[in-house]
Amino acid sequence: MGWPFESAVIRSHALMEFSFGNQSGRPAGVFGKIGITVFFLLFLGMGLLFTWLIGHFLIQSFSAYQWKPASATIVSSSVGESKSSDSPYFAEVKFRYEWLGESHVSDQLSLTRQTYSSYDKAQSSVAALPPGLVRTCYVNPEDPGEAVLERADFWVGLFILLPLVFVVVGAGGIYGAWFGKDKASGTLSPQAGKRAKGGAPWVLGAIFTLVGGGILAFWFLPTLARSISSTTWDETPCMVISSRVKSHSDSDGTTYSVDILYQYSVDGKEYKSNRYRLFSGSSSGYDTKAEVVSQYPPGQRSVCYVNPTNPTEVVLKPGPGWSFLFGLIPLAFMGAGIMVMIQSAKAPRAGNSAGLSANGSQTLKPAASPHMKVFGIFLVALFWNGIVSVFVSEVVHGFSRGRPDWFLTLFMVPFVAVGLGLVAGFVYQILALWNPRCEIQINPPVLVPGQPVEVSWTLRGSVHRLQRFLIYLEGREEATYRRGTSNYTDKETFFRVPLADTESPLEMTQGEAKGALPVDVMPTFIASNNKVVWAIKVRGEIQRWPDLNEEFSVTVTGGTQ
Amino acid sequence: MAPDCRHGEEENVLEKMKARNNPFRSECVDALPYRAEGFSWDILTTRLQAHQGRGAIIGPEGHGKTTLLLEWKQRFQSNAPSTCFVKLEDRQHRLTSDQRKMISGSQHIFLDSAEQLGWWGWQEALKLTIHAKTLIITTHRPGRLPTLMECRSSPQLLAGLIAELTSHPFDAEALWVRHRGNIRLALRSLYDHCASS
Amino acid sequence: MNAEIRPERTTYQPGETIEGVVTWSTQKPPRRAELRLFWHTKGKGDRDSETVQQQVFDMPQQQDSRAFVLQAPDFPPSFSGRLISLMWGLELVLEPGDSQAIDLLIATGGKELDLQREEWLQIADTEKKKMFWKR
Numbered sequence: 001m002g003w004p005f006e007s008a009v010i011r012s013h014a015l016m017e018f019s020f021g022n023q024s025g026r027p028a029g030v031f032g033k034i035g036i037t038v039f040f041l042l043f044l045g046m047g048l049l050f051t052w053l054i055g056h057f058l059i060q061s062f063s064a065y066q067w068k069p070a071s072a073t074i075v076s077s078s079v080g081e082s083k084s085s086d087s088p089y090f091a092e093v094k095f096r097y098e099w100l101g102e103s104h105v106s107d108q109l110s111l112t113r114q115t116y117s118s119y120d121k122a123q124s125s126v127a128a129l130p131p132g133l134v135r136t137c138y139v140n141p142e143d144p145g146e147a148v149l150e151r152a153d154f155w156v157g158l159f160i161l162l163p164l165v166f167v168v169v170g171a172g173g174i175y176g177a178w179f180g181k182d183k184a185s186g187t188l189s190p191q192a193g194k195r196a197k198g199g200a201p202w203v204l205g206a207i208f209t210l211v212g213g214g215i216l217a218f219w220f221l222p223t224l225a226r227s228i229s230s231t232t233w234d235e236t237p238c239m240v241i242s243s244r245v246k247s248h249s250d251s252d253g254t255t256y257s258v259d260i261l262y263q264y265s266v267d268g269k270e271y272k273s274n275r276y277r278l279f280s281g282s283s284s285g286y287d288t289k290a291e292v293v294s295q296y297p298p299g300q301r302s303v304c305y306v307n308p309t310n311p312t313e314v315v316l317k318p319g320p321g322w323s324f325l326f327g328l329i330p331l332a333f334m335g336a337g338i339m340v341m342i343q344s345a346k347a348p349r350a351g352n353s354a355g356l357s358a359n360g361s362q363t364l365k366p367a368a369s370p371h372m373k374v375f376g377i378f379l380v381a382l383f384w385n386g387i388v389s390v391f392v393s394e395v396v397h398g399f400s401r402g403r404p405d406w407f408l409t410l411f412m413v414p415f416v417a418v419g420l421g422l423v424a425g426f427v428y429q430i431l432a433l434w435n436p437r438c439e440i441q442i443n444p445p446v447l448v449p450g451q452p453v454e455v456s457w458t459l460r461g462s463v464h465r466l467q468r469f470l471i472y473l474e475g476r477e478e479a480t481y482r483r484g485t486s487n488y489t490d491k492e493t494f495f496r497v498p499l500a501d502t503e504s505p506l507e508m509t510q511g512e513a514k515g516a517l518p519v520d521v522m523p524t525f526i527a528s529n530n531k532v533v534w535a536i537k538v539r540g541e542i543q544r545w546p547d548l549n550e551e552f553s554v555t556v557t558g559g560t561q
Numbered sequence: 562m563a564p565d566c567r568h569g570e571e572e573n574v575l576e577k578m579k580a581r582n583n584p585f586r587s588e589c590v591d592a593l594p595y596r597a598e599g600f601s602w603d604i605l606t607t608r609l610q611a612h613q614g615r616g617a618i619i620g621p622e623g624h625g626k627t628t629l630l631l632e633w634k635q636r637f638q639s640n641a642p643s644t645c646f647v648k649l650e651d652r653q654h655r656l657t658s659d660q661r662k663m664i665s666g667s668q669h670i671f672l673d674s675a676e677q678l679g680w681w682g683w684q685e686a687l688k689l690t691i692h693a694k695t696l697i698i699t700t701h702r703p704g705r706l707p708t709l710m711e712c713r714s715s716p717q718l719l720a721g722l723i724a725e726l727t728s729h730p731f732d733a734e735a736l737w738v739r740h741r742g743n744i745r746l747a748l749r750s751l752y753d754h755c756a757s758s
Numbered sequence: 759m760n761a762e763i764r765p766e767r768t769t770y771q772p773g774e775t776i777e778g779v780v781t782w783s784t785q786k787p788p789r790r791a792e793l794r795l796f797w798h799t800k801g802k803g804d805r806d807s808e809t810v811q812q813q814v815f816d817m818p819q820q821q822d823s824r825a826f827v828l829q830a831p832d833f834p835p836s837f838s839g840r841l842i843s844l845m846w847g848l849e850l851v852l853e854p855g856d857s858q859a860i861d862l863l864i865a866t867g868g869k870e871l872d873l874q875r876e877e878w879l880q881i882a883d884t885e886k887k888k889m890f891w892k893r
Contacts, residue, residue, distance in 0.1 A: 138720075475873075477839045477841040478803075480804065484802060485651035485652075485677060486651045492841045493879070494840070494873040519866075530801070579839075580802065586801050587800075587805060694825065751800050
């Protein structure tokens, strides 16, 4: 890799913010603060309410961990049906156990009853507890008549984190509004206020991304893969037991879903299910659902499609159907989250400046952190390859069956290529994480032409891998012009003077340069279309590895501007 | 005040070209009047009247649509004060609230880059201008309003414009071919040529 | 309109006083007469400009001559690079009617800052770097 002076990467110049950008950074007034407080109080209030509700539920669920184990025998197990409209099915289990020589019978599977909207899920739960099975139950020592077969999993406790995030955001927002540093109050640390502003959207964006990505990765993509493979499941005769349009009412109005309970048998064993399609949520529009239901009156003989590896998994209609598009909603969530995160990361935060030290020097930090780059490309690669993998698995499946789908195979080639490119980019950024990190200090923090200035650097990490290390001060013109409907910015470097240029690891690790800018250089100048900007650039050449490449913006003042 | 674009050329004969003396600086390029073979304001005005004050100037990027529209607006402004010029940004599918206000309060509307508006945006623009006396747009393709004129460029046109800015001979034909007839792009590239010569 | 702006000279140092006389002759007495000190850019980018000071002349006559006193600002200085030139100017605005402007140069030493200096771009030249920096 060579020395790309001519194609030097040029980034944004956050430092200009504190020289010129004093309009957008005004601190909020008392009314503004009250407004912000009310907004975040909503977060805090909702967060606390749900923390209490979930906490209460968890304490109740986990109380069975205080109970004592005993041997239990399943007496009977079947799918029960309650009057609940949304989740009517549950596993109805009766078991016998002995406690201090006394025999007891319980019908409590767990402390909080798990109900299901789909029959086959309840059926799977029942299938795992056949009559005669001996297993451990947990007895309440204070009331031996009370015992459960299942205790809540510990990971359920993680649910408490969801409302806690709202509590943290709410409390942090209120704290930031009243005690956070204002941009106007610090002479050279505008980043404090900026960070507080940029932090909250980033956290919200991250929550959106994680929730959307989680639903996408753990529900949407597996379900999409299963619904595509359901087209190859075994066609099996079935009989409709009951059919209806189920309505779901809430504050947003009423939605409808198809609810057809049918019976089928596999290897002589009877099963029931009410699953119409794998993607079948509820939505508005009664007529389309009524039309489907009318095709399956009770007693009607039809066919269903049974998963050959799991006879409880069955659908009346194979394939994803159009309703799978509703599953793309988490995709929109994730996209919105990523965009918010990118925007808040792009926003000129502390970026190039950190606080003043006691001796009056200023530590500069690069705008984009290497970890952010890795995280950003990781999310994009995960999202892209997650979707592509569903179709690739179909292609692979076709080849393994000896019936390759050549059209799909060719169609997927460019998508797979982009996916591989993203993986390569991710690996590149990961490798760059092992690059040495450079810290630059300048004193005084704002350069004045003709006045002495001290620039010192510290390089941390695997410095020995650098073959050449160069730090230089750059001044450049930036002219923006409109071409048609787009804006273009041309850049022209007029000043490029090295501060350090060495191949010795010892000199790379730490050093300083003293000097003065020529008296007749043009100071930093920012107008709408025309700018003169200054930066300290760091380049480190590493063989067969991503180069070290950083830029730190600085301000050159005209004296009394 | 028209910029003196030839001034300063000589100053740079023996030294580097300064931005303020570059004959292709933005103020000079922007000040070039619209020209085309057989172009006449009378014909254009007659066509506009024939289409009840509504029409489109069409043509590819960098072929003078905006220049012509701005000049037309200047001509209108001297007689009819209730005139507005709205320029749409890249991928701007809807009008902004300020642009809507400007359009609603004007009788003669000049809408630049109307192809950026999506279907909804265009319907909204039509609704806002329903009572306007004049609506002239620029767009890349015909269709939205009756075509009043199609802007074209030629190597001769480019040569004429260059000659207006500098006495230095440039191969206008080669430039025109390289930039596929985009005059604006060709003149921008001459800025760089002069700056680095 | 016939107007003229006559400053004592056209080159100033930051902070210096800009003195001179403006004269005009119009068909009707102008409603408003004003002299503006402004900077503007020329070059590849779209134009930026800003009026920094102004002097309004009371009760302007059809034919008039007025003295003006302004102060040359400290920033930005007149400069010229490959992409941008920044120039100062005085503009006489008579309403209704036209305006008239002349160029000024405001920079330390009375010389426009030149950004195209070869010695500032010799990064590999170790001799040159000693001109500014010593380690």
